[in-house]
Amino acid sequence: MSVILKTEKLRVEYASRESRSGTKVALNGLDLEVRAGEVFGYLGPNGAGKTTTMNVLLGFVHATGGEARLFGVDVREPIARQRIGYLPELTYYYKFLTAEELLRFYARIFGIPRGEADRRIDSLLKLVELEHARSRPIKTYSKGMQQRVGLAQALINNPDLLILDEPTSGLDPLGRMKVREIIQRLKSEGKTVFFSSHELGEAESVCDRVAIICQGELKAVGKVSDLVAQYQCDLEKLFLKLIGYQPQGVS
Amino acid sequence: MNNVLAISGIVIKELYRRKDFYVLFVLTALITLLLGSVSFFNDAKIARYLKEVCLLLIWISSLVIAISTTARQIPAERENRTIFPLLAKPVTRGQFIMGKFLGCWLACGVALVVFYLFFGVVSESRGRGDSSAAGLSATAAATDASSKTDEHDHAAAGSEHHNEHETPETTGQRSVVLNYVQALWLHWMMLGVVTAMVLLGSVVLSAPSVSITISFIGIIGILLLGEHLNKVALRQPQPLQAIIYTGYFLIPHLEWFDIRDRVIYDQPAIAFGDCGLATLYAIVYTGLFLFLTWFVFRRKTLTL
Ligand SMILES: Nc1ncnc2c1ncn2[C@@H]1O[C@H](COP(=O)(O)OP(=O)(O)OP(=O)(O)O)[C@@H](O)[C@H]1O
Ligand SMILES: [Mg+2]
Numbered sequence: 001m002s003v004i005l006k007t008e009k010l011r012v013e014y015a016s017r018e019s020r021s022g023t024k025v026a027l028n029g030l031d032l033e034v035r036a037g038e039v040f041g042y043l044g045p046n047g048a049g050k051t052t053t054m055n056v057l058l059g060f061v062h063a064t065g066g067e068a069r070l071f072g073v074d075v076r077e078p079i080a081r082q083r084i085g086y087l088p089e090l091t092y093y094y095k096f097l098t099a100e101e102l103l104r105f106y107a108r109i110f111g112i113p114r115g116e117a118d119r120r121i122d123s124l125l126k127l128v129e130l131e132h133a134r135s136r137p138i139k140t141y142s143k144g145m146q147q148r149v150g151l152a153q154a155l156i157n158n159p160d161l162l163i164l165d166e167p168t169s170g171l172d173p174l175g176r177m178k179v180r181e182i183i184q185r186l187k188s189e190g191k192t193v194f195f196s197s198h199e200l201g202e203a204e205s206v207c208d209r210v211a212i213i214c215q216g217e218l219k220a221v222g223k224v225s226d227l228v229a230q231y232q233c234d235l236e237k238l239f240l241k242l243i244g245y246q247p248q249g250v251s
Numbered sequence: 252m253n254n255v256l257a258i259s260g261i262v263i264k265e266l267y268r269r270k271d272f273y274v275l276f277v278l279t280a281l282i283t284l285l286l287g288s289v290s291f292f293n294d295a296k297i298a299r300y301l302k303e304v305c306l307l308l309i310w311i312s313s314l315v316i317a318i319s320t321t322a323r324q325i326p327a328e329r330e331n332r333t334i335f336p337l338l339a340k341p342v343t344r345g346q347f348i349m350g351k352f353l354g355c356w357l358a359c360g361v362a363l364v365v366f367y368l369f370f371g372v373v374s375e376s377r378g379r380g381d382s383s384a385a386g387l388s389a390t391a392a393a394t395d396a397s398s399k400t401d402e403h404d405h406a407a408a409g410s411e412h413h414n415e416h417e418t419p420e421t422t423g424q425r426s427v428v429l430n431y432v433q434a435l436w437l438h439w440m441m442l443g444v445v446t447a448m449v450l451l452g453s454v455v456l457s458a459p460s461v462s463i464t465i466s467f468i469g470i471i472g473i474l475l476l477g478e479h480l481n482k483v484a485l486r487q488p489q490p491l492q493a494i495i496y497t498g499y500f501l502i503p504h505l506e507w508f509d510i511r512d513r514v515i516y517d518q519p520a521i522a523f524g525d526c527g528l529a530t531l532y533a534i535v536y537t538g539l540f541l542f543l544t545w546f547v548f549r550r551k552t553l554t555l
Contacts, residue, residue, distance in 0.1 A: 014552070058339045060553040078341045086339035092332040094261060096268040108257045109340045137268075153336055163339075 004161055004192055005034035005057070009066035012052050012216075026052040028216040029066065034194050036160075039187050041207035042196040045243050049216040050196040051089050054165050058086055070161065082110075085159035089166055091150035095139035099130055099149050102138065103156055110157040117156075124152040127182065143170050151182065162186060164195035168202060180206050200235050210235075214243040254342050258350025259357060266320060266358050275362055278312050279369045286373045299515055302374055306511045309366045310438070314470060316362055317442045321355040321449040322463045325548075329457075334553060345545050352450055352541055359442045367435045375427070429520035430513050437526070440533035441508035445470055447540035448503070454548045470505065477506045503536040 009029045016024035027049045034040045044050050055061040056068050057075055073080040093102050100121060107117035125131045128148035133141065138149060147170055154162060167183075168176040176199075183193050183206050197203050203210050204224050211221040219242040220227055224235055231238045266272060282305050325348075328334040338347065448470070452462040476483075480502075484495035508529060510521065 014554075055554060058335075060335065060338065062550055062552065078343045081339060082341045084339070086336065088332060088335045088339075090332060091336075093336065094265065094333055095331075096265055097261075101264075105257060105261060106336075106340060109254055109337075109342055111253065150336070157340075 002036045003033050004036050004071050005032070005040075005069075005194055007032045007053070007056075007066065007068045010053070010056060010063055010068055011065035012049075012056060012061060013064045026216050027056070027063075030213070030216065030218055032211060032218065032221075034161075034192060036192055037187070037190055038208040039183060039193045039206055040195070041203035041210035042194065042213070043198075043200065043203055043210055043239065044196075044213040046198075047215075048213045048243075050213065051165055052216075053213075054086075054163055054196070057163060058084075083157070083160045085154035085157060085162045087150045087154040087162075087164040087167055089169075091146050093138050093146070093149060093153070096137055098135045098137055099125065099141075099152070100134045102149065103153060106153050106156050112157065120156060120158070124155055127155075128152045129178075144172065144175050147171060147175075151179070159191070161192045161194065164193065166196055166198070168197065168199060176202065200239055204235050212239060212242050219243070254346040255350045255353060258337075258342075258347060259352075259354030262320075262324065262351060262354025263358050271316075271320065272362075274312065274316065275365050278308065279365060281308065282366070282370050283373050286370070298374075302515050303511070305370055305374070306514065309363075309370060310509070310511070313359060313363060313366070313438065313442060314445065314467075317355065317359045317445050318449050318463060318466050318470070320358065321351075321446045322453045322459050322466060324351045324355065325450070325453050326457060326459045326462075329553065338553070344548055348450065348541065348545050348548060352446055352544075355450075356439075356443050356446045359446065360439050363435055363439050363442070367431055367438075371431045426520050427517060430510075430517070433521055433526055434510050434514050437508040437510060437529055440530050441505050443537045444503050444505060444533050444540070447537045447544065451540050451544040451547070454544055454551070473502055473505050474509070475506075477502060477504050503532075508533070 007030050009031065010027050011025070011029060012027040013023040013025050015022065018024070030049075030053065032053070042050050042053070052061065056063050057070060058081065059075055059078070062076070068075045070080040071083060094105075097105070103121045103124065104117060107120065112120065125134050128151050130145060130148055130152065133145065138146065141149065147167075151164075151167065154164065164183075168179050171179065180202065183195070186193055207224060209221065209223055210227070212219045220238070222230075227238060228234060231241070233241070285301050285305055285308075288301070325334075328337070334347075338344070445466075449462070449466045452466050453459065456462040456465065477499075480495055480499040484492045484499060487495060512518065513520070
């Protein structure tokens with residue numbers, strides 16, 4: 001299976017006034033490989049460096065060291081982003097546009113012809129169940145609706161790789177289930193999904209493989225079943241163990 | 252180019268959805284009122300004075316519009332996080348900057364056309380009524396204008412006098428329209444430089460309030476003092492003199508684009524060659540500022 005997302009010894013330092021060295025290491029020598037066609041869960045506690053990894057992949061942050069590639073192309077090249085869809089951690093879009101206008105704008109950026117764009121916009125709005133609100137400005141949407149607009153815009157170019165930063169955060173149980181269904185459907189269409197999450201149960205149910213990172217370092221990677229067998233505990237215990245949490249009352 | 256146009260389209264859409272264009276209506280109403288009062292006074296001097304006030308108003312408000320909309324663009328994209336889904340698409344940062352520039356500059360152009368059209372139509376239809384009754388025909392107005400032009404020309408010694416073979420009517424009429432068109436064009440070119448400068452300011456200084464203030468001071472400073480800087484330099488002691496002189500040669504001389512007097516006093520139009528040179532000058536500075544903006548923004552870390 002071909003590798004479509006790869007980082008090698010990726011290191012990111014942010015300028016920081018708090019630490020004495022003046023920098024904060026957000027990623028420290030991260031090696032990651034995501035293969036074509038898999039759903040890959042990216043897990044880690046708050047501040048572990050999940051969003052930072054995605055920011056490097058999308059070119060928002062430049063790596064201090066190491067390299068990152070998408071489809072074999074260095075992430076600093078804009079063309080590396082032609083075949084990906086991205087859902088940011090907190091979704092905010094041009095509030096004065098309607099969902100339809102927003103999708104049309106992004107379709108234009110990808111150079112999708114008008115007729116094709118119309119077809120895709122219709123089917124995506126149906127997929128995320130926003131047809132009824134398609135010509136209302138986004139500022140009138142609820143949080144969950146905005147998250148769904150975000151999902152629709154991530155899919156506008158029919159991407160081969162999806163990078164989703166906490167796609168289910170802020171959604172109700174029904175909304176979460178629908179997102180999981182969409183992820184599964186994308187997988188069945190042969191797409192690759194790389195997503196971060198705090199929901200271990202969710203990761204367990206949809207992911208082919210997971211990675212657990214903590215303080216910018218990779219702690220474990222593999223199939224959930226393999227990891228569970230290897231450490232002989234369930235995913236939650238494993239997660240807590242890997243991030244260095246000691247249950248109280250145990251010496 | 253497609254990406255640039257798409258981004259500039261969003262800039263313009265935001266401006267009219269946010270109802271910022273209402274400023275135009277308020278201002279044009281003010282111009283109409285001011286110039287409308289001319290017919291009460293029936294005096295050429297007052298008419299001229301009111302025209303001067305209107306043009307000053309147009310200049311100030313065009314600068315306010317250009318600076319406040321441009322300075323907001325990139326910081327707002329970052330603050331609202333709308334920049335993330337956009338730059339996650341195959342858009343380069345250069346295209347992003349060009350799109351923002353083009354959107355703001357085109358919006359300024361639209362505003363200017365509205366201003367000048369209103370100003371031109373209202374002042375030409377009413378302001379010239381000083382010697383004749385209201386509702387006079389366009390040709391009569393133009394003849395009136397041309398005679399004034401000629402007087403002024405003879406009075407001002409050494410002013411260039413082209414179109415000598417043409418009849419006074421055609422010269423005057425064409426010259427009046429040409430004056431407006433040239434004033435509009437040069438004004439717009441100047442706003443291109445201003446927009447690019449402010450864009451640069453907005454990526455260097457991340458707080459919009461700071462970049463707006465500094466842009467205003469800088470641009471007003473250039474407009475008022477720019478042309479005198481060389482004379483100021485001569486009166487300074489050596490190290491300072493060299494610094495001010497360098498400044499004089501480096502700053503974009505926005506005041507050169509100000510040909511309001513020609514409109515107010517109906518002076519003959521500028522030669523097309525000079526107009527072209529001024530345009531070229533504006534393009535060079537606009538390009539320079541856009542390049543610097545891109546250079547600063549190119550490797551900026553985009554996180555909150
Ligand atoms: N712009 C920045 N400047 C300085 N430090 C930053 C910046 N952005 C992130 N960090 C730091 O880098 C570390 C990793 O942050 P990151 O946002 O990648 O975490 P995360 O895994 O996405 O966390 P969460 O689950 O809360 O979203 C954190 O310690 C954070 O404080
Ligand atoms: Mg995060």
